[in-house]
Amino acid sequence: MADTTTEALTDADILKIARLSRLSLPESQVATVRTQLSSILGHIAKLQALPTEGVEPMAHPMKIVNRLGADEPKGCMPVEELLKNAPAVEDRYLAVPKVLGEGGGA
């Protein structure tokens, strides 16, 4: 683990990050993105020098635990209204490309 943050990012790393991010990245931009992310990560590396032994991570500024709402039914937004923003609709459903079959899909 100790060395992971000092290693330089490779083009393969950038393509992997882009894939995990679900962002299609043209070959021509890989080098630019690598330079920019490396520069930012180089700055962020300052964190490695910070003594954090035994410090409890703080994910949120407020101490809120399991706030419960009233168990009462409420109205919801009409489907027709929500579908107005959908880029492709068939009947009252969101339309997506074929997911299963012919060896393709997700």
Next chain:
Amino acid sequence: MSHDAPAPVRPLRDICADVRRGHTSARSRVDGFLATIAAKDGEIHAFNEVHADAARARADAIDAMVKSGRDPGPLAGAVIAVKDNIVMSVGKTTCSSKMLANYRSPFDATVIDRLAAAGAIFIGKTNLDEFAMGSSTENSAFGATRNPWDTSRVPGGSSGGSAAAVAARFCDAALGSDTGGSIRQPASLCGCVGFKPTYGRVSRYGLVAFGSSLDQIGPFAHSVEDAALVYDAMAGRDESDSTSADAPREPLAAKVREPLAKLRVGVPREYRSEANAPAVAAVLEQSIAAARAFGAEIVDIDLPLTDIGISTYYVIAPAEASSNLARYDGIRYGHRAKLEAGEDLEDLYSKSRAEGFGPEVQRRIMLGTYVLSSGYYDAYYKRALQARRLIKDEFDRAFAKCDVILGPTSPVPAFPFGGKKDPLSMYLCDVYTVNTNIAGIPGISINGGFADEGGKRLPVGIQLQAPAFAEETLLRAAAMFERA
């Protein structure tokens, strides 16, 4: 257009009192602002969309209420611009992104409902750095906003449109969102008041999520009192936002004119950095002298973790953003790419997101994805959360010695367009503002003085920070600096 000596603006509470008494019509106020916008916003580009018809109709309704003897509320006739990442059922909510270029919200944000119930009128949606990611408003998919003080310079960001709209007198006040300085920094660069309340004070319901543990809505205004008036009307617990705070709260607008006795003003050594522009350093020293003159005690304090804030923030905020922005998949709403033969659902996601998001948003999604990915999580994300705890603890210790912390809002005044092309150099502008969000405490920027750059006067802000939920101390102290 330049603002060499802007005329003073009447207090908003007096304006609203006139509307409530029928001495001024809300309609005439809206028409006046619309005329100013029509004349000048072509140059400034503060607005993504002006809601002229809706604003006029709303003004007529308020005037009709007054005529029939009903009180529209404490913000009667107040004309407010809204950052375009806060949803409204009128018009579009674009986040200045191609991704949401045609998005129409089916509901209003809680802040919109509450301000409307107090009598406010909404005049339009303001420009921002795409999804609130940036410090110059240059990252908008619809073109940059120009600083009203010098149109060759940026207004700051990400709420640059809201700051410019107030500075250009396009409205009485505006709403922004602040994840790492996005209200305070543009307020500093545009010479207005920008107030970020304590995390949880104002409901985030209807604010398009960026960094959910950091985001907070707040007002831009011409004065601390005006900002308090808007804040009073929108703050408080909201059932629709589970992170909104239950903390006790009293209306503050009526109190901000009362000075605080024995105010202790902490000045961190680290905020008197050599990296500050000369004018910023000079304005800070003038403000310290002014505080002494109005009877405050100046306390030298240390915040040695100031410098680690940027590193901490640029792990946590992109991590949260990469998760929040996963919802833009080209399926339910937002931009959808056209597929070629043989392309599948994965291609639909990746192409829609690559086409819909601009370069800075993509950069932050990738950065966030990286720091959360297997093998790097402990080294980056967990360590940033530990740094977050240390930064909060450091503020807690500092506030044992002082009531408010004074410093610059931004290390530099407004910079020229294209002046910070390297992403990291832009991030470093946030050095004095990110830790406020990391700790979840309130902060405010007010004008502290001016810089002279190439014959133009550029505003320079000062920032005050206070402990969580100490908005009353913060705003009363800010008003003392404002009067000094």
